[in-house]
Amino acid sequence: MTGDSGSEADSGTPDADTYALKTKELAPVPAPALDYLPPVPKAYSPRIALIGAGGIASAHLDAYRSAGFEVAAICNRTVSKAVALRDEYYPAAIATDRFDDVLADDSIAVLDITPHPLDRLPLIEKALNAGKHVLSQKPFVVDLSAGERLVTLARERGVKLAINQNGRWSPHMAYMRQAVRTGIIGDVTGFDVSIHWDHSWIAGTPFEDIDDLIFFDFAIHWFDFLASVVGDRVRSVYAMTSRARGQTVKPPLLAQVLVRLDEGQASLIFNAATRHGPQDSTYIAGAAGSVSSTGPDLGQQKVTLVTEAGMAVPQLEGTWFNDGFRGAMGELLCAIEDDREPINGAAENLKSLAITFAAIKSAKEGTEIGVGEARGRD
Secondary structure, three states: OOOOOOOOOOOOOOOOHHOOOOOOOOOOOOOOOOOOOOOOOOOOOOOEEEEOOOOOOHHHHHHHHOOOEEEEEEOOOOOHHHHHHHHOOOOEEEOOOOOOHHHHOOOEEEEEEEEOOOHHHHHHHHHOOOOOEEEEEEEOEEHHHHHHHHHHHHHEEEEEEEEOOOOOOOHHHHHHHHHHHHHOOOOEEEEEEEEEEEHHHOOOOHHHHOOOHOOOOOOOOHHHHHHHHHHHHEEEEEEEEEOOOOOOOOOEEEEEEEEEEEOOEEEEEEEOOOOOOEEEEEEEEEOOEEEEEEEEEOEEEEEEEEOOOOOOEEOOOOOHHHHHHHHHHHHHHHHHHOOOOOOOOOHHHHHHHHHHHHHHHHHHOOOOOOOOOOOOOO
């Protein structure tokens, strides 16, 4: 039959609204109460030593003070820096440049070790051998073999080794992760991140000498977040970097990453040359719903949860700085108290590092790299 007697519906063609991806209006529903706040031990309150008094140390101490954690010692090779932090945050603490004395102090159970990765490695090893629980600053190690050795050593010594992937306890990431882990949005099928900000502040700092800075120092937070929501489903990575037109700092400020998941996909875009109008967004699609966050920066994020029931917008408490640092240490203390592995444990973090190293290798070689094929940054 010819002519216009048949309708589009009769011929199998979708109607205009469906074809244009127009969705129905969603009813507002209450947001589910999820356990996303930084964990706090029930009764365990050990004495903690902070090792390293660099730029990030003040954020650690401020977070621990607000959480009520006891920092008994601050150790740094330039003792005057330890003294300055001690006087500002924990006046009753010991300020010292003698790391071995800290290890010999049986009253100190937990060490927060913050120096750069190559300097940090022997310190972690000595601390584990001394029977101390350790929170390591990220990135944990510069090659997977060293990390595996430290994981084995911690198990042999009967102590906990966790990594300060503090982004896990930023309010929006923590809530989104719980939305996945509690099954609210079903199996994850897509994970997409787009972050635009100005990273030109690194000019003249040691960070400017890190060629893979965007991956190793920044994107690592989102590689870790991805690993925390999809687990062992990451198969391979294809990544690229580029210099932004007009940029003056040394490392590439632009990066794109495609991640092949087992029955899913992920994409990550980082534009660190955005001088005006910064924006950060994350979207996780699942078989039963989606959860997303967006905002002008990492401290201001609106989370939206959508399921068949409707749309929920939780009112979240806290900020990345410094709830993220409270969460990383708090989770270690809870794991010690409960005698279990922390969710930010070193063994778990090796999965995040494997994604990071695969991205670095892929960008250098211009080819897709299987996760686990790249054992380090080289």
